[in-house]
Amino acid sequence: MKLDVSFLLDVFPLLLSALPTTLLITTVSVSVGFVIGIVIASIRIYRVPFLYPIAVSYVTFIRGTPMLTHLFLIYFGLPLLVDGLASFAGLSFRAASIPLIGFAFISFSITAGAYMSEVVRSGLLAVNRGQTEAAYAIGMTTWQALRRIVFPQAFATSLPNLSNSVIGMLHGSTLAFTVSVVDINAKAQIVATTNWKFFEAYIAAAIIFWGLTIAIERITGLIEKRINLYNRGGVA
Missing domain, CATH: 1.10.3720.10 (MetI-like)
Incomplete structure (x- = not known):
């Protein structure tokens, strides 16, 4: 393959x-x-x-x-x-x-x-x-x-x-x-059925979910930094 x-x-x-x-x-x-x-x-x-x-x-x-x-x-x-x-x-x-x-x-x-x-x-x-x-x-x-x-x-x-x-x-x-309900994963399956390239479709879906997960982690990190500033008295 x-x-x-x-x-x-x-x-x-x-x-x-x-x-x-x-x-x-x-x-x-x-x-x-x-x-x-x-x-x-x-x-x-x-x-x-x-x-x-x-x-x-x-x-x-x-x-x-x-x-x-x-x-x-x-x-x-x-x-x-x-x-x-x-x-x-x-x-x-x-x-x-x-x-x-x-x-x-x-x-x-x-x-x-x-x-x-x-x-x-x-x-x-x-x-x-x-x-x-x-x-x-x-x-x-x-x-x-x-x-x-x-x-x-x-x-x-x-x-x-x-x-x-x-x-x-x-x-x-x-x-x-x-x-x-057609979400990213379902869309990958639908697209793959047209030519049976499921592996490629699910790799693309995995990359998108990976990117979303990194975005959530980055946003959480920014919020934590903001909270730490307040805890240290760094924000008036």
Whole structure:
């Protein structure tokens, strides 16, 4: 087998046409997952009655099952739930109206939420509890203490793990092709079927994902430098 370099170069523009879909899936799942993670982590740290066992079960189940399984559960289970509720309420809306990428958004956000919650929880626990007590001593409410003191420090501590989670979700977005969403990986497969040059197509896809991963690492590094300036008092 001989590597077709010309085809490898020609396939890049075709794969880049699917880049917005990959970035959209990753951005939505990470953003929503981060919000879910903050809520779940807070519930677990403060042991909120009734919600605490639900939060623990959610994290345990999601982390204990494959990401692809979550996608299939949402893809096949959500329509049953939506159609059942719509029929019960007498609504004409049906799950068939939900775009396919919507199932990826929901599934990957739920998955990201569980993993993000552990990252956020570890960051929150790393902040000295004495700082929260000091905030109370000067009259701050719990929310003010969290927003002004705890969360900024927890974010700085959790940043490397958050970066890993973002990269993980970027790579996990390739599973969206199983529900007919055309991302970079799916586009590579589609392009390769025209002449059976799968090796070249997937090399191109790998290079694009590699570049995206490096970009995320560089952005994380810049944020870390900015945070370190504040920690050293270098920014007024």
